[in-house]
Amino acid sequence: MAGWTGVGLAGVAGVLAVxxxxxxxxxxxxxxxxxxxxxxxxxxxxxxxxxxxxxVLRVRDDTVDPPVWRSLDDVVLHVTDLATVEVPxxxxxxxxxxxxxEVWLLPQAQEEGVLWPGWNTQxxxxxxxxxxEVTWSLHAVEGPGELALFLNGxxxxxxxxxxxxxxxxxxxxxxxxxxxxxxWAFLEPGAYLLDIExxxxxxxxQQVSDRGTLRFFAGGGDPExxxxxxxxxxxxxxxxPAPDAAAxxxxxxxxxxxxxxxxxxxxxxxxGLVLVAVWLWWYRRARGREGSGHG
Amino acid sequence: xxxxxxxxxxxxxxxxxxxxxxxxxxSGADDGELVVISTTEILADLVASVGGDxxxxxxxxxxxxxxxxxxxTPADAGRVTRADVAFTNHLLLEEQALIRTIDNNLxxxxxxxxxxxxxxxxxxRVIPLVENIGLDVLWLGLRVRGDGAEHGATxxxxVELRATAVEGPGDLAVYLxxxxGAPEVYFDSATGFDDTDLAVLPPAAHTHVNWAFTExxxxxxxxxxxxxxxxxxxxxxxxxxxxxxxVGVDPHxxxxxxxxxxxxxxxxxxxxxxxxGELYAYTDSGTTGTDQLxxxxxxxxxxxxxxxxxxxxxxxRFSFLGEPGTLVFQLPQAVLGKHVHGEIxxxxxxxxxxxxxxxxxxxDTLIEADPDGAETYxxxxxxxxxxxxxxxxxxxxxxxxxxxxxxxxxxTHDAFGYLADAYDLxxxxxxxxxxxxxxxxxxxxxxxxxxxxLEVPAVFMEPNLVQRASVLTQVADDQDVEVCTLxxxxxxxDVDNYLDMMRHNADExxxxxxxx
Numbered sequence: 121m122a123g124w125t126g127v128g129l130a131g132v133a134g135v136l137a138v139x140x141x142x143x144x145x146x147x148x149x150x151x152x153x154x155x156x157x158x159x160x161x162x163x164x165x166x167x168x169x170x171x172x173x174x175x176v177l178r179v180r181d182d183t184v185d186p187p188v189w190r191s192l193d194d195v196v197l198h199v200t201d202l203a204t205v206e207v208p209x210x211x212x213x214x215x216x217x218x219x220x221x222e223v224w225l226l227p228q229a230q231e232e233g234v235l236w237p238g239w240n241t242q243x244x245x246x247x248x249x250x251x252x253e254v255t256w257s258l259h260a261v262e263g264p265g266e267l268a269l270f271l272n273g274x275x276x277x278x279x280x281x282x283x284x285x286x287x288x289x290x291x292x293x294x295x296x297x298x299x300x301x302x303x304w305a306f307l308e309p310g311a312y313l314l315d316i317e318x319x320x321x322x323x324x325x326q327q328v329s330d331r332g333t334l335r336f337f338a339g340g341g342d343p344e345x346x347x348x349x350x351x352x353x354x355x356x357x358x359x360x361p362a363p364d365a366a367a368x369x370x371x372x373x374x375x376x377x378x379x380x381x382x383x384x385x386x387x388x389x390x391x392g393l394v395l396v397a398v399w400l401w402w403y404r405r406a407r408g409r410e411g412s413g414h415g
Numbered sequence: 416x417x418x419x420x421x422x423x424x425x426x427x428x429x430x431x432x433x434x435x436x437x438x439x440x441x442s443g444a445d446d447g448e449l450v451v452i453s454t455t456e457i458l459a460d461l462v463a464s465v466g467g468d469x470x471x472x473x474x475x476x477x478x479x480x481x482x483x484x485x486x487x488t489p490a491d492a493g494r495v496t497r498a499d500v501a502f503t504n505h506l507l508l509e510e511q512a513l514i515r516t517i518d519n520n521l522x523x524x525x526x527x528x529x530x531x532x533x534x535x536x537x538x539x540r541v542i543p544l545v546e547n548i549g550l551d552v553l554w555l556g557l558r559v560r561g562d563g564a565e566h567g568a569t570x571x572x573x574v575e576l577r578a579t580a581v582e583g584p585g586d587l588a589v590y591l592x593x594x595x596g597a598p599e600v601y602f603d604s605a606t607g608f609d610d611t612d613l614a615v616l617p618p619a620a621h622t623h624v625n626w627a628f629t630e631x632x633x634x635x636x637x638x639x640x641x642x643x644x645x646x647x648x649x650x651x652x653x654x655x656x657x658x659x660x661x662v663g664v665d666p667h668x669x670x671x672x673x674x675x676x677x678x679x680x681x682x683x684x685x686x687x688x689x690x691x692g693e694l695y696a697y698t699d700s701g702t703t704g705t706d707q708l709x710x711x712x713x714x715x716x717x718x719x720x721x722x723x724x725x726x727x728x729x730x731x732r733f734s735f736l737g738e739p740g741t742l743v744f745q746l747p748q749a750v751l752g753k754h755v756h757g758e759i760x761x762x763x764x765x766x767x768x769x770x771x772x773x774x775x776x777x778x779d780t781l782i783e784a785d786p787d788g789a790e791t792y793x794x795x796x797x798x799x800x801x802x803x804x805x806x807x808x809x810x811x812x813x814x815x816x817x818x819x820x821x822x823x824x825x826x827t828h829d830a831f832g833y834l835a836d837a838y839d840l841x842x843x844x845x846x847x848x849x850x851x852x853x854x855x856x857x858x859x860x861x862x863x864x865x866x867x868x869l870e871v872p873a874v875f876m877e878p879n880l881v882q883r884a885s886v887l888t889q890v891a892d893d894q895d896v897e898v899c900t901l902x903x904x905x906x907x908x909d910v911d912n913y914l915d916m917m918r919h920n921a922d923e924x925x926x927x928x929x930x931x
Contacts, residue, residue, distance in 0.1 A: 205594075205595065208595045208596065210595070210596060212596065213595060213596070225594060227593070227594040228594060228749070229591055229593070229594075229622055229623065230620060230621075230622060232617070251535060251541070252541065252543055252759070253543065253756070255756070271749055271751050272592055272593075272594060272596075272748070272749065273592075273747070273749070274592060274625050274725060274745060274747040274748055274749075275592060275596075275598075275725075275728045275730065275733060276592040276593070276595070276596030276597070276598070277596075279751070291756065292756060293756030295543070297699070298682075299682070300749075300751060301623075303594045323535075324536075325535075325536045
């Protein structure tokens with residue numbers, strides 16, 4: 121019974137959160153005018169940090185001096201054709217395709233001219249406040265082919281971290297105060313969007329989490345294209361700031377083009393209210409039953 | 416529809432103190448005591464110390480029993496149905512059937528508390544469960560620091576790092592296994608050092624490599640650095656220095672020219688500094704965040720412990736390491752995967768400060784279940800915490816008397832990580848990680864070699880695991896070292912409470928490892 125109540129509440133909260141984003145005021149987005157960059161060479165890390173006390177997921181860009189922490193939405197990591205390799209004749213690597221197939225692979229060891237993306241939990245505040253480890257989750261991957269992130273044992277044996285063919289969400293632990301590199305393999309060229317989350321429990325017991333879309337572009341073509349693709353989330357998570365034109369434009373319905381999202385939002389909001397009502401009815405009924413037991 | 420009396424009782428008990436005794440009485444316990452069931456006798460002892468006469472405290476695992484393998488009986492389930500509070504350690508310490516017995520039989524409304532995880536909020540220090548101790552070692556790479564502007568270095572310059580000499584009982588190979596399984600060998604002493612024993616790095620680069628040694632002993636490796644600025648200019652000679660490795664032997668016993676600094680965990684790079692021309696170890700061992708320390712080459716002792724042993728694979732590309740199946744000592748290029756995500760070592764109480772966290776958690780739980788006894792629980796907990804503080808001091812003082820090179824712990828199972836972490840010992844080895852497992856031939860061989868290479872004076876057996884200790888006693892006998900006793904998960908003949916157990920363990924360690 122308690123379990124059912126929990127599910128009901130979570131569902132309601134999720135739906136209401138979706139409704140709140142579009143009908144709220146213009147989102148306060150400090151990174152909105154930050155420059156967008158495509159990084160194709162050098163060292164970057166994905167990792168959490170604290171900004172003004174808030175836990176945020178960022179890309180640390182070491183290709184500029186001094187390094188900067190960028191919002192995920194401002195970055196496309198470009199896996200150029202320099203990073204292509206042939207799948208070897210080794211059963212252990214069959215997850216990359218058939219022997220001889222060409223794949224785009226960013227190796228875990230630095231290679232001249234090829235991007236070297238790692239992940240770290242070394243932000244000083246992260247390193248001192250997190251209890252033991254950060255949980256890294258992959259919720260979804262969208263792209264033209266499969267994606268595999270793996271490490272190598274000393275003798276080369278592949279040790280998977282994430283694989284887009286496995287069930288989502290997938291999780292991995294990143295020990296606090298560590299910096300790690302792995303092999304990122306993209307089996308087809310094109311834009312890949314990874315729905316990732318990093319979360320942790322702090323020493324004081326507080327849970328922190330941030331989630332975002334990490335963009336890769338494998339092969340020739342225009343890597344900027346990855347900026348224009350939005351990840352479709354399969355669960356009730358806000359999918360980014362909604363257009364706020366409706367709040368500013370006194371007459372949004374004039375051409376009919378900006379009214380859509382608001383109408384949709386209201387519809388979702390109503391659905392949320394319906395859910396609340398259903399839950400209340402069910403809850404009362406359940407309590408009533410329990411009460412009759414006492415009698 | 417009638418509601419079971421047990422549920423009503425328990426629900427009322429949570430809200431009303433007066434109901435506690437009534438309920439307990441109704442379910443068969445007398446005296447109105449709070450009935451508390453714990454999985455192990457160690458937890459039951461902590462509960463009794465806080466609860467005193469107000470509490471009837473007992474354990475499901477019988478005295479001397481092993482919580483990893485104890486299978487509950489129907490009578491145990493019956494006892495759980497009469498409990499007002501149940502304490503488990505959890506974190507996979509207890510056999511799953513034991514946890515289920517509690518979860519399935521504890522009356523609704525009774526308190527079900529797993530101590531280990533929540534105790535962190537009471538200040539317990541928790542360490543992750545080591546899945547692969549072969550990876551619980553130093554992560555050693557190569558690095559270039561500084562921009563070398565005064566030598567005319569640019570982004571396209573290259574730093575050449577050469578191995579020119581090695582002294583040691585066996586051979587050394589430094590190599591990187593590439594993404595698709597092919598090794599790239601940088602230094603290999605088996606074929607003699609020449610111009611090909613070379614690693615080339617761009618400025619401001621670092622790389623992770625495997626360091627393989629064929630025999631135990633002390634190795635001294637001399638590296639020489641030069642900067643190639645291109646343009647057909649001769650490389651600029653930077654400097655040379657010698658690094659010391661303790662392979663399979665106690666690093667404390669190794670002499671170096673400077674003041675020895677043992678590098679045995681975290682991430683360290685043997686580093687060329689383009690600005691000073693020096694070679695040194697650059698380490699994050701013992702630092703926080705991105706801070707790293709410079710350790711001069713003459714001070715560094717790089718620990719390659721016995722647990723860092725690997726079998727050479729049956730793959731021609733790795734034949735430079737020796738015959739397939741040969742064991743080499745190896746610091747791996749990646750130390751990931753040593754811990755299981757989210758799992759922590761359950762034996763928290765081997766650090767007395769963690770037992771103090773348990774006690775505070777137990778105190779607050781008893782107060783919640785029996786608010787009338789709040790003052791009693793607070794007073795008793797306060798007094799017991801004082802005693803724990805004294806025992807903590809005692810253990811610390813006693814173990815500090817053991818010479819550093821002897822503070823090596825070899826045990827029947829992996830239960831003493833907290834003891835080592837809190838009181839400055841090293842877990843050198845154990846027969847098997849979990850006592851419910853049988854050791855493999857390789858585990859037995861590794862244990863034998865560890866005892867021999869480290870020249871430890873004694874190994875430690877847990878009295879409740881005597882029947883599983885035959886491997887340890889046999890190996891100890893072969894190596895002519897003493898077998899002593901340490902209490903891990905249960906009490907025994909000599910001790911029947913937690914305070915005595917920790918004092919016994921400290922005394923025994925000092926006696927057997929050679930205290931002052």
